[in-house]
Amino acid sequence: MDKKWEILPGTGVAAMVIFMVLLCSFPVLASDSDRITPSLSLETDNLFAEYDSDLKEPSVPDPLYWFNYSMYHFNDKLYFWGLKPLAQGYKFVAPVELRRGINNFFYNILFPVRFVNTLLQGKVTSAGREVSIFMINTMGSLGFERIAQDKHGFKDSREDLGQTLGSYGLGQGFYLVLPFLGPSSLRDFVGKAGDYFLSPTGYLNDTEVKMGVTALGVVNGTSLRIGDYEAVKEAAFEPYISLKDAYLQLRQNWVEK
Amino acid sequence: MKKYVITIIILGCLMWAFSALASEAGPRQVVENGVNEVLSILNKPEYKGELNRKQRDELLFKKAQELFDFYSFSMGALGRSWRGFSPAQRDTFISYFSRLIADTYFAKIEGEKLSDLSVRYVTEELLDPTKSGRQRADIFTEVSHGGVVTPVDYRMLKPPGGMWKIYDVKIEGVSLLGNYREQYRERFMDSPDKLIQEVREKVKNED
Numbered sequence: 001m002d003k004k005w006e007i008l009p010g011t012g013v014a015a016m017v018i019f020m021v022l023l024c025s026f027p028v029l030a031s032d033s034d035r036i037t038p039s040l041s042l043e044t045d046n047l048f049a050e051y052d053s054d055l056k057e058p059s060v061p062d063p064l065y066w067f068n069y070s071m072y073h074f075n076d077k078l079y080f081w082g083l084k085p086l087a088q089g090y091k092f093v094a095p096v097e098l099r100r101g102i103n104n105f106f107y108n109i110l111f112p113v114r115f116v117n118t119l120l121q122g123k124v125t126s127a128g129r130e131v132s133i134f135m136i137n138t139m140g141s142l143g144f145e146r147i148a149q150d151k152h153g154f155k156d157s158r159e160d161l162g163q164t165l166g167s168y169g170l171g172q173g174f175y176l177v178l179p180f181l182g183p184s185s186l187r188d189f190v191g192k193a194g195d196y197f198l199s200p201t202g203y204l205n206d207t208e209v210k211m212g213v214t215a216l217g218v219v220n221g222t223s224l225r226i227g228d229y230e231a232v233k234e235a236a237f238e239p240y241i242s243l244k245d246a247y248l249q250l251r252q253n254w255v256e257k
Numbered sequence: 258m259k260k261y262v263i264t265i266i267i268l269g270c271l272m273w274a275f276s277a278l279a280s281e282a283g284p285r286q287v288v289e290n291g292v293n294e295v296l297s298i299l300n301k302p303e304y305k306g307e308l309n310r311k312q313r314d315e316l317l318f319k320k321a322q323e324l325f326d327f328y329s330f331s332m333g334a335l336g337r338s339w340r341g342f343s344p345a346q347r348d349t350f351i352s353y354f355s356r357l358i359a360d361t362y363f364a365k366i367e368g369e370k371l372s373d374l375s376v377r378y379v380t381e382e383l384l385d386p387t388k389s390g391r392q393r394a395d396i397f398t399e400v401s402h403g404g405v406v407t408p409v410d411y412r413m414l415k416p417p418g419g420m421w422k423i424y425d426v427k428i429e430g431v432s433l434l435g436n437y438r439e440q441y442r443e444r445f446m447d448s449p450d451k452l453i454q455e456v457r458e459k460v461k462n463e464d
Contacts, residue, residue, distance in 0.1 A: 045389040047414070047424075048333045051435050100404055146404055224403075235361040237455060238440040245439040246431045253430025 060185065060248050062175045071177040072240050078180070079229060087222040099223055101144035106217045108134065108143030112198040117159035121167050126157040158254065162191030166255035175244055183247035284394040284413040285381050287421040291324040292376055292398075295363075299371055317363040318356070326414055326422035327355040333424065334437035335452075342449045350449070353456040358433075360460065374402045391416045 062068060091099070111134040118127040133156055136148040148154040165187050166172075173186030184192065196202050201217075204210040236242035282290070295317065298304065304313040331351045332339050342350060377399045384393040392415040400407045412425040412432075425434040444452060 045387050045391070047329065047387045047391070047393075048336070048434075048438070051333060051432070051438050052336075104404070149406075150404065231361055234459075235357065236440060237437075237459075238443055241440045241443055242436055245436050249431040249435065250429055 060172045060175050062244070064174065064176065068175060068177040069240060071179050072243070074179055075177070075182055076233075076239075083219070083222055084226065087219050087226060090219050091223040091226065094220075094223070096224075099220055102216070102220045103224060104137070104146055105143045106221070108137050109200045110198075112200070113161075113195045114157060114159050116198055117161055117164045117195075118157055120161075120164045121159065123157065123159075126159070129154055130157060160191055161194040162188035162251065163255050165191055166251070172248065172251070175248070183243055185248070185251070188251065282421065284411075284415070284421040285378065285396050287324070287413070288396045288398070288411050288423070289378065291320070291423075295320055296371070296374070314360075314363065318359045321359045321363065322355065324423055325355070325358075326424045327351050327358075329414060329422075329424040330358075330434055331355075333434045335441050336438045337445055338441055338447070338449070338452065346449045346453060350453050350456065353453065353460050356460045357456055374400065376400050379408075392421075394421070 111130060115127055115130045115134075118124075118130055133148040133154050136152065136154075137143050137146060140147045149156060162185075170187055172188070176184045176186060176189055178184050178189065181192075201210060201213055204213065232242060232246070233239045298313065298316050298320065301313075303309055328347075328351060331347070331354050334354070335342070335350070339347075379397040379399055381397065382395045384395065386392050394413045394415075396411040396413060398409050398411070400409050408427075408429060410427040410430075411423050412427070412434075413421050414424045415421045425432055427433070441452075
């Protein structure tokens with residue numbers, strides 16, 4: 001009997017202490033709740049469901065992995081040993097305004113690709129806008145400046161045949177890494193071949209001139225993007241996978257637009 | 258007289274309600290304030306050039322920790338591997354992984370090249386909350402720099418009673434979280450310690 005009385009007040013005190021601790025810790029929890037505390041509900045949350053490729057767009061297979069991987073390796077070495085030093089030297093000589101101008105020029109002459117593909121996708125307004133952009137920029141600056149976009153707020157549509165085929169419901173087929181050209185897919189490779197017939201540089205008669213112009217376009221474009229590839233590669237654990245996923249995500253996003 | 262008292266009381270209530278609303282920053286405000294604060298750090302004259310680079314990067318890292326939900330970011334990036342990590346391993350991984358992200362995406366920015374940078378807020382979209390009751394929102398922006406316009410989308414998360422934080426960034430539609438998730442899918446067989454070691458070495462190499 002005595003023992004029972006001894007235990008009960010003891011438990012009462014213990015309960016009080018636990019209660020007080022709980023009471024005190026609650027405001028702490030509430031004010032600190034932006035620091036997410038791991039709990040079972042977070043583990044089974046559906047936050048990342050849309051990121052899993054078996055649930056998002058049908059994932060793109062890579063049956064030519066060994067070919068692709070060696071091409072990735074080839075392009076990587078080509079960039080670091082050839083293209084990058086070349087672009088750095090060129091960057092040193094040519095002022096940035098000129099390089100941007102040349103970049104705009106190459107973009108401008110590819111107008112037929114964008115125009116035809118906006119039409120093929122039934123985007124009549126975008127096609128009309130492409131005509132306006134081309135006219136304004138060509139007459140105002142021979143295409144060296146982006147007057148229509150910068151001064152008049154025109155939004156350009158970067159359409160190409162690969163995207164057109166995608167908009168018709170054609171999937172990527174499989175992943176493909178092309179020598180010199182980099183990440184692609186069966187669909188986008190076919191698209192690129194088709195677009196070639198719409199690009200003015202393809203119609204240059206002299207092979208040497210054609211190669212020179214193409215080289216200028218590539219080196220000039222690269223000189224404006226030195227560091228981008230390096231950053232992607234440095235941040236990646238699996239650079240091949242990182243580039244592949246980035247390419248496929250990018251193209252998917254462009255097709256949807 | 259009575260009327261005046263009532264109006265004053267109503268006005269008072271309204272003002273209180275407004276101030277309460279203002280303190281609850283929405284997802285767009287969080288992004289906007291965050292971007293402005295980061296830009297103001299980058300534009301400080303003393304942080305331009307190489308001189309105070311370490312100090313600047315430290316400041317940027319602190320800001321990133323405020324803005325980003327690195328816990329959710331790491332969890333999403335690791336995908337299936339996350340379950341194999343103990344709480345202590347998770348903390349270690351997050352500390353190195355957040356460093357890596359900050360180092361690669363903030364530390365590379367050169368203050369001198371920011372003169373023509375501008376950010377436009379296109380639109381925002383509130384999404385359905387997650388199963389565990391966290392609110393979600395996507396903020397769509399466009400960053401113009403050197404005549405190039407790049408779409409940058411921020412995916413945001415708000416736990417009940419918490420604040421809005423960024424858990425993923427999409428640049429040109431490419432999700433950073435998704436990109437790491439694909440890479441870690443390949444590493445499913447690797448032990449947590451091996452994965453931690455790998456991130457740690459990468460962070461070391463950056464310095």
